[in-house]
Amino acid sequence: MDSITPRRTRIQNEKREIILDAALDVFSAHGFRGATIDRIAEAAGMSKPNLLYYFRRKQDIYETLMQRLLETWLAPLKELDDAGDPLAELAGYIRRKLEMARDYPRESRLFANEMLRGAPRVRPMLEGDLKDLVDAKAKIIRGWMEKGTIARTDPVHLIFAIWATTQHYADFDVQVRAVLGPERGGDRRFEDAAAFLVGLFARGLTPSGG
Amino acid sequence: MDSITPRRTRIQNEKREIILDAALDVFSAHGFRGATIDRIAEAAGMSKPNLLYYFRRKQDIYETLMQRLLETWLAPLKELDDAGDPLAELAGYIRRKLEMARDYPRESRLFANEMLRGAPRVRPMLEGDLKDLVDAKAKIIRGWMEKGTIARTDPVHLIFAIWATTQHYADFDVQVRAVLGPERGGDRRFEDAAAFLVGLFARGLTPSGG
């Protein structure tokens, strides 16, 4: 990447943050094509040309957003610790991912949308950084399996399952709420999900016999 | 709904199918806004006005598609049988859903996209038919739990987990392939996923003790 970091004024830093936050709203709700510069500008409380003064093209906003997203997205997995107790480590990972689904649903949906579209803007990083990280963590998990601390299964598909089940609560939020109904679909739903998922994976990963 | 079924000629039936298939391609790849009538018409091998002769508005195509999708989407869950062996029934359900992710990825992505956008066109049915079906099947699962055949957990979150893990292989296909790499990301991936998921849920649902 470019090593030149453009000098930015105080106002530039502030406004860029405001724009990025507004853009996250709009992009995550409507997708790249569905989001218009006008809407983002309105959400950011400024005129369209003013917004375009800070980001020259719509793509630039989206790419900046995506770049940041990817960093924060991998953070929870990075914390998975070889030295910790396997089941506790995995339970902690599930909880962290679920908290991200709860606290950063916009980011989750933005990411999901990019994947649905075939990851046109981030495929190289999926095959690079992401694959490397997953491989490294899969190795740790495989180590635990070989020691017999957890049941023997496919570590990569296990990671997929954790991603899928946790992100589901952000990406398919409407469906989750609709099916759970007004009571169980309220704030409780993340605690219920955490209890269920931690239980499911714990039992699913407990070594069967000897 | 309208009880009047419009009379259609042979050509109308054929062309409408061609259009719907082309539209499924385009909508599932680009979303509603990202899909243009021109692209759908091109994919269907006809001119734009010709396409609009069969479907007067873009929305009509989308809604027809969505209506059909919902029917086929719920079919696998409907098959869940009270009288069958609980673990075998659930394993069968997982396999069926995974086969759908493999054989109908466009439908899966179209549905995922609709959910991501907040289900603007199908929310009523989520709260109606879908909720009813899930409630009914959750009752069956709860029955099995009370009989002690499977472990006691939340049946609805269990269904969510099955949906999430299976659809993941269609919706996040790019990511799955990228992380698995060229070898394990080939045709094998669905068999590997099936083996992993059936195992995970089987162990996760086996009653712990007495």
Place this chain on the structure above:
DNA sequence: CTAACGTTTGTCCAACCGGTCAAATTTCCG
């Protein structure tokens, strides 16, 4: 104060897009 620089906006434009329409062509059926 003032010149230079940073910020903001009204106006404009070309491309795109959903949809219309009338005219041309093809299919169907007696």
Place this chain on the structure above:
DNA sequence: CGGAAATTTGACCGGTTGGACAAACGTTAG
């Protein structure tokens, strides 16, 4: 065959959208 109905298309239209631009306005350092 022949005419009516169904099908197909080129041309067109109005609205939207991404983005350009220059002029106006604000800020700040010397």
